[in-house]
Amino acid sequence: MPKIKIRKMKSHEIRPNTRTRGLSTSKSFFRLSRMAYFCTQVLSTSFFTPKPQIPVLLNPGVACIKSFHQYRFLHIKAMQDDKVSTPTPSDECMVRVPHVLTVAGSDSGAGAGIQADLKACAARGVYCSTVITAVTAQNTVGVQGVNIVPEDFVAEQLRSVLSDMHPDVVKTGMLPSIGIVKTLCQSLKEFPVQALVVDPVMVSTSGHTLAGPSILDSFREELLPMADIVTPNLKEASALLGGVPLETIADMRYAAKAIHDIGPRNVLVKGGDLPASVDAVDVFYDGKDFYEFRSSRIMTPNTHGTGCTLASSVAAELAKGSQMLSAVKVAKHYIEAALSYSKNIAIGGGRQGPVDHLLKLKSNVQRRSFDPCDLFLYAVTDSRMNKRWGRSIVDAVKAAIEGGATIIQLREKEVETSDFLEAAKACLKICRVHGVPLLINDRIDVALASDADGVHIGQSDMPAHVARALLGPDKIIGVSCKTPEHALQAWIDGADYIGSGGVYPTNTKENNKTIGLDGLKTVCLSSKLPVVAIGGIGISNVQAVMGLGVPNLKGVAVVSALFDRECVLTETRKLLEVLKESTK
Numbered sequence: 001m002p003k004i005k006i007r008k009m010k011s012h013e014i015r016p017n018t019r020t021r022g023l024s025t026s027k028s029f030f031r032l033s034r035m036a037y038f039c040t041q042v043l044s045t046s047f048f049t050p051k052p053q054i055p056v057l058l059n060p061g062v063a064c065i066k067s068f069h070q071y072r073f074l075h076i077k078a079m080q081d082d083k084v085s086t087p088t089p090s091d092e093c094m095v096r097v098p099h100v101l102t103v104a105g106s107d108s109g110a111g112a113g114i115q116a117d118l119k120a121c122a123a124r125g126v127y128c129s130t131v132i133t134a135v136t137a138q139n140t141v142g143v144q145g146v147n148i149v150p151e152d153f154v155a156e157q158l159r160s161v162l163s164d165m166h167p168d169v170v171k172t173g174m175l176p177s178i179g180i181v182k183t184l185c186q187s188l189k190e191f192p193v194q195a196l197v198v199d200p201v202m203v204s205t206s207g208h209t210l211a212g213p214s215i216l217d218s219f220r221e222e223l224l225p226m227a228d229i230v231t232p233n234l235k236e237a238s239a240l241l242g243g244v245p246l247e248t249i250a251d252m253r254y255a256a257k258a259i260h261d262i263g264p265r266n267v268l269v270k271g272g273d274l275p276a277s278v279d280a281v282d283v284f285y286d287g288k289d290f291y292e293f294r295s296s297r298i299m300t301p302n303t304h305g306t307g308c309t310l311a312s313s314v315a316a317e318l319a320k321g322s323q324m325l326s327a328v329k330v331a332k333h334y335i336e337a338a339l340s341y342s343k344n345i346a347i348g349g350g351r352q353g354p355v356d357h358l359l360k361l362k363s364n365v366q367r368r369s370f371d372p373c374d375l376f377l378y379a380v381t382d383s384r385m386n387k388r389w390g391r392s393i394v395d396a397v398k399a400a401i402e403g404g405a406t407i408i409q410l411r412e413k414e415v416e417t418s419d420f421l422e423a424a425k426a427c428l429k430i431c432r433v434h435g436v437p438l439l440i441n442d443r444i445d446v447a448l449a450s451d452a453d454g455v456h457i458g459q460s461d462m463p464a465h466v467a468r469a470l471l472g473p474d475k476i477i478g479v480s481c482k483t484p485e486h487a488l489q490a491w492i493d494g495a496d497y498i499g500s501g502g503v504y505p506t507n508t509k510e511n512n513k514t515i516g517l518d519g520l521k522t523v524c525l526s527s528k529l530p531v532v533a534i535g536g537i538g539i540s541n542v543q544a545v546m547g548l549g550v551p552n553l554k555g556v557a558v559v560s561a562l563f564d565r566e567c568v569l570t571e572t573r574k575l576l577e578v579l580k581e582s583t584k
């Protein structure tokens, strides 16, 4: 899998804008999701193990809960007289899943359009409803025919879905007529959604026109000003700007800014078609800063549907409650993984095959995704200590899990690679039985070979973006960070969590810099990522650490307090008790 690098751009790299239209919108962006995020932050300071549903009221009829490690909105059925009653775990309630409505054309070859959107949303764990604007006859050779759905029937589909199913996000693809664009804008005014993702589809990858130049004005005047993000490729960006040539990354920055001036809140100009470019570079602009998403090109004919898939994935992440830049980042990682996965598949006889979205279903083992609460009691093994106390790595891991460790890291600095791999495989069996994730310290190769759940890497280990490229989007990656700069880079590189320390001096790691509680707090406050504290932590000071009370500090990672003791099980239990006390 290729790496993706994100770089914040400097102002001198941006071509001055000469074409402002100034149509910016001011509409509330993700109010509900932000409230939910806030609630989860509050909740997550005090809950750490799977618990019954614990609701926090947002408004009548809607509650935000943390339930079995998942944050969801609940519609409480039994609300009387519009009054809010505190729901209890026994209340009957319906789980409302994140929902994207795609308004796009059907692709009979199923690589792009509605079919790509459905599969991308399914792959990202989001419900997807559909409004079909056109039916196309196409395959891997090209587009053989297009049949536009009458405007009033598009309106009817929109009304059916929007009035009843209340999608969180609308994503648009092929909008083949001015009437359809206008109908859509009207429907969105009548039934507002939390976010609008516009993929301004104009030409198919095979070169067939799917929406002619006549719709450009309605895009510019009506649709784009309502959009939270628009995701043109180079041809589309050029068309939106009246045909300006776009051939360099500087041109893409110029285009991103000029399109932003039309009104969308964010712009992602996709540079897949950049001539003579080795890397694939996309430019993201949020009205303030530019970011460059760079990944190495995947040499494959199977690229049909990448634009639809990227936009749908952004929509899916937004529907789950992500902020825009995070949504784009996750979507980029997903599409790169899907492209890489599909690079050798053979479907159809034409020049351009489809991306295969459902790569996850192809893996035999369905892993559950990373939950920050797993960081609560993080046990890190040490071969020297286990040897000293005459126990195997496997016995040490068994005891720690029995004692209540919520995640295990194998930090085996002195074992041979083959022994490390065997130990990792054996520990993984135990961890899987107990639903406890297993991470490998430093060794991406051992993580890959054993199919462990992820890795923990430090500042002098393999860079996290390289690890992410090697491990794919679903493995857990933790990065050691002592400063806010480390933390920012970890986030950009696609890390799932941060390990921050040494909070206290430690004998376990030589020459380790102590950052203290203040340093830990600074790192936590600088990042959105969940943090686990490490270094010299044990029963005597765990309360002081968790007492910092920063919402993203999710737990403590310990080595000697568990493993440099005679009975790992007893020590883990004792630490867990104190840890629970400290987060009550």
Ligand SMILES: Cc1ncc(COP(=O)(O)OP(=O)(O)O)c(N)n1
Residues within 6 Å of the ligand: 378, 380, 409, 411, 441, 442, 456, 457, 458, 459, 460, 461, 478, 479, 480, 498, 499, 500, 509, 532, 534, 557
């Ligand atoms: C949870 C956690 N946090 C930090 C570290 C330290 O990692 P690193 O800086 O790479 O040092 P080594 O562990 O490799 O010596 C960690 N292992 N786990």
Ligand SMILES: Cc1nc(C(=O)O)sc1CCOP(=O)(O)O
Residues within 6 Å of the ligand: 480, 499, 500, 501, 502, 503, 505, 506, 507, 508, 509, 512, 513, 534, 535, 536, 537, 557, 558, 559, 560, 561
């Ligand atoms: C492995 C490690 N990393 C640290 C960091 O500061 O990043 S401190 C550390 C050792 C932690 O061991 P103990 O719990 O025995 O102090």
Ligand SMILES: [Mg+2]
Residues within 6 Å of the ligand: 441, 442, 456, 457, 458, 459, 461
């Ligand atoms: Mg390391």
